[in-house]
Amino acid sequence: MPMLFFSFLAGIVTIYAAVGVALLLSFAGFLWVEKPLRLIYQLSLVTFLIAFILSLFHFTPEMPVNSFLIVEIIFLLSLIMARFSRSRMVSRLVKRENVIARNYLKETMRVVFQTQYGLLIHLLLVMGVLLLGGPGSGELHQPWILITAQAVLLVVILLESGRLHLLTRKLYKEEWLPVVTESGEVTGKVAKSITKDLKNRFMHPVVRVALIYRGKIYLREREAS
Secondary structure (H helix, E strand, O other), rough: OHHHHHHHHHOOOOOOHHHHHHHHHHHHHHHOOOOOOOOOHHHHHHHHHHHHHHHHHHOOOHHHHHHHHHHHHHHHHHHHHHHHHHHHHHHHHHHHOOOOOHHHHHHHHHHHHHHHHHHHHHHHHHHHHHHHOOOOOOOOOOOOOHHHHHHHHHHHHHHHHHHHHHHHHHHHOHHHHHHOOOOOOOOEEEHHHHHOOOOOOOEOOOOOOOOOEEEEEEEHHHHHH
16 A cells, blocks of 8 residues: 555655655556556545645655655545545446446445544544643654554554455355356356345256156255255
8 A cells, every 4th residue: 555655655765755656656556456446546646646746845854744644634535535425436337237346346445444544543643642642742753653654554454454365265165156147148156155145136057957767756955055
């Protein structure tokens, strides 16, 4: 995530270099990541474009933490705007009947939600310490501000990575049924574990085997699932 790299670079190199690297990472992600998964990189790209412009006029190289907080606020606002636009994006995908893109959007919005609230908690923590802390706590150049932001972003990444790992393991063990049209054309597949809850939403090919022996018909009992 470009924001995480920026938080590390802000305390090491000049703020101009940190913004430039984060901007390049955002642009690279925007170009290379598949379109349904680009949302985070799009928001990062907008954030660091604004930050790059601000760095030319407003950022102070001697106070990187101040600059980081400004970028963090811009990124947080972009996340909030993305969540407000969620309904419009979903309705657009529904009109196109793009189920896969809609699922990708749902997963991306989960990351947006986690990142938004993580950064919001971080900013509230910083504000609380600045307002209620003791002598010297009101100084914005303290390194704990960057460290806590990095911790928040790392927790979001680890949580999402762990969830995706568990989901991948579950899907690997899943049994899949082909989805067909009335003419028998295969159009996709669906997990067997959820088909019983979908009733007659999808059509699946069915193979029935009957064993006839000495005038008797032997049928296999259908599974409960």
